[in-house]
Amino acid sequence: MATIKDIAAKLNVSTSTVSKGLNNAPDISESMRQQILDTAVELGYTKKNYSKKLKKKIGIFFENIDYYLDDDFGYDIILGFKQAAFRENWEVEVVPLSHGLQKKRSYDTFMMKYNFAGAMICGFALDDPWMQDLETTRVPTVLFDNYLSENPHLGSVGTDSFEGIELAIRHLVSLGHEKIAYLAGPEDSYIAQHRTDAYKKSMRMHHLFADPELIAHDRFVYESAKPYTKRFLARGVTAILCGNDLMAMGVIDECRQFGYSVPGDISVIGYDDVPASEKNDPALTTVRQDRIMIGKSGYYILHALINGVPLSRNLIRPTLIVRSSTAEA
Amino acid sequence: MATIKDIAAKLNVSTSTVSKGLNNAPDISESMRQQILDTAVELGYTKKNYSKKLKKKIGIFFENIDYYLDDDFGYDIILGFKQAAFRENWEVEVVPLSHGLQKKRSYDTFMMKYNFAGAMICGFALDDPWMQDLETTRVPTVLFDNYLSENPHLGSVGTDSFEGIELAIRHLVSLGHEKIAYLAGPEDSYIAQHRTDAYKKSMRMHHLFADPELIAHDRFVYESAKPYTKRFLARGVTAILCGNDLMAMGVIDECRQFGYSVPGDISVIGYDDVPASEKNDPALTTVRQDRIMIGKSGYYILHALINGVPLSRNLIRPTLIVRSSTAEA
Numbered sequence: 001m002a003t004i005k006d007i008a009a010k011l012n013v014s015t016s017t018v019s020k021g022l023n024n025a026p027d028i029s030e031s032m033r034q035q036i037l038d039t040a041v042e043l044g045y046t047k048k049n050y051s052k053k054l055k056k057k058i059g060i061f062f063e064n065i066d067y068y069l070d071d072d073f074g075y076d077i078i079l080g081f082k083q084a085a086f087r088e089n090w091e092v093e094v095v096p097l098s099h100g101l102q103k104k105r106s107y108d109t110f111m112m113k114y115n116f117a118g119a120m121i122c123g124f125a126l127d128d129p130w131m132q133d134l135e136t137t138r139v140p141t142v143l144f145d146n147y148l149s150e151n152p153h154l155g156s157v158g159t160d161s162f163e164g165i166e167l168a169i170r171h172l173v174s175l176g177h178e179k180i181a182y183l184a185g186p187e188d189s190y191i192a193q194h195r196t197d198a199y200k201k202s203m204r205m206h207h208l209f210a211d212p213e214l215i216a217h218d219r220f221v222y223e224s225a226k227p228y229t230k231r232f233l234a235r236g237v238t239a240i241l242c243g244n245d246l247m248a249m250g251v252i253d254e255c256r257q258f259g260y261s262v263p264g265d266i267s268v269i270g271y272d273d274v275p276a277s278e279k280n281d282p283a284l285t286t287v288r289q290d291r292i293m294i295g296k297s298g299y300y301i302l303h304a305l306i307n308g309v310p311l312s313r314n315l316i317r318p319t320l321i322v323r324s325s326t327a328e329a
Numbered sequence: 330m331a332t333i334k335d336i337a338a339k340l341n342v343s344t345s346t347v348s349k350g351l352n353n354a355p356d357i358s359e360s361m362r363q364q365i366l367d368t369a370v371e372l373g374y375t376k377k378n379y380s381k382k383l384k385k386k387i388g389i390f391f392e393n394i395d396y397y398l399d400d401d402f403g404y405d406i407i408l409g410f411k412q413a414a415f416r417e418n419w420e421v422e423v424v425p426l427s428h429g430l431q432k433k434r435s436y437d438t439f440m441m442k443y444n445f446a447g448a449m450i451c452g453f454a455l456d457d458p459w460m461q462d463l464e465t466t467r468v469p470t471v472l473f474d475n476y477l478s479e480n481p482h483l484g485s486v487g488t489d490s491f492e493g494i495e496l497a498i499r500h501l502v503s504l505g506h507e508k509i510a511y512l513a514g515p516e517d518s519y520i521a522q523h524r525t526d527a528y529k530k531s532m533r534m535h536h537l538f539a540d541p542e543l544i545a546h547d548r549f550v551y552e553s554a555k556p557y558t559k560r561f562l563a564r565g566v567t568a569i570l571c572g573n574d575l576m577a578m579g580v581i582d583e584c585r586q587f588g589y590s591v592p593g594d595i596s597v598i599g600y601d602d603v604p605a606s607e608k609n610d611p612a613l614t615t616v617r618q619d620r621i622m623i624g625k626s627g628y629y630i631l632h633a634l635i636n637g638v639p640l641s642r643n644l645i646r647p648t649l650i651v652r653s654s655t656a657e658a
Contacts, residue, residue, distance in 0.1 A: 300633035310646040
């Protein structure tokens, strides 16, 4: 169990400063207070008189997303969610969901039985059994990268695909690229559809032709690059934008197979900025989804829903991380 | 100045219950606590030891929207904003903005000089002088019904036009209407563009033709009905959807001019649910923007921005209020 000393050591400040931060004392700076609170959660610190005040807990639920290791996609989402919740004295419980569990208990029964005041759900697909329960639930719930209409107790958070894809296309255009292909996620994915619309809109905004022949849909995996990269290259593209980083890594390797260098001949951009992007050869230029901020935004929207405010669609801003997989056309 | 007694009298509960609500005591129900807090703000109650804890204030700024009278559009937005802020001990100041004021002081200077930690801005147009300052400000700011890209300190809130227009079209379709015109707001308005896109999308979803001849753009005022209603009627529409309630009231009066009854011959739907809609003859069927919830959502998004979370676009759910201006085709 982490102590005040551990937090002080990590931040290289005195224990009395840490104590002030945890106790909301007025005589330290706001940014120091934020760092102390975030570090407290990161190190697993729990303060006794915080715990005493706890009345209820909220959950963060995962399906199809790993979160246990610190380079798993879900890890930082949980961290951000906990950091935001910690400020307002909520207990947070992380629950892995399976289809089996969902079939055994309805969503509302589960939430009541385990005393959850609300939850953020990550990684759900349309065929998850609870999706139907969510249409009518009265338990405040936030979906990450998914959306259901008309239930005022449900909200969604995600990254703004339009802004993210526009940042990527604008970067490519500034490098002189015009023939830009898009290797998109599966057609039945809510988020893949959004990003494909965003690609078309952004190409139009830059007066470029979003040739249907230069768009392909497949699963969000490394292997999806294989069937399409050769076709894109044959059509003379100079840049390939991808629906996520894994696909982009696959595209880079395929380009090499056919004797094209990245970024010498072809520029490649990913989406997500997973931890492996930076270590890739070449390091991947990508649209960053800040997972800490996804977690925090999930908490803030859940907090509003718990207070009866029907926030539905909510987006956070992405940033473009320029590394070594893009260059002049 | 309102007292605990006033709150108790208004809610018909004891003063000790009110005191428990204000002090977050565990032995009253959550819904009673919420009512007490909301009523406290509504009556202008300020608690001494709340005031002592205040460190900073946030603002809610208005331009082009009246808010002083309780049937003004802005009144409930302010009330909701204050109700949400009260729970977290923020002082709230309401500021009317003019172009003159904005030209005299830059946004950042104004915010620093008057010690605002952030603000919600309602009623801004693209030509407001501060719009340019907002592109680069680092002061957490929420825009109502407006949006600027790429600045992580800026967020926006509004009602989900897609869901609102879809509720209206679905209602008309269920009554047998197929030829549905849309009298939209001005083409250069962010929100009018959204609602027009929503109309086209919703018509397509119901396999109806969004005839460009049945869409007209004009200002969000009563008088905009005059130039277009006759044209719509001549083309044989059975329903007219309007960009706001004032336009809908104008359309109803124009229909009568030409001998059509509403809803006997023509169904009319507004947007907003301003206080006058209910008193209109016939009472207006309209898409409700809950102004209390707009104010509250503005606070929650501002709260997230102040905590460094870059929430950008945020929408709340509308509801359809069915009254007497719609009937079977």
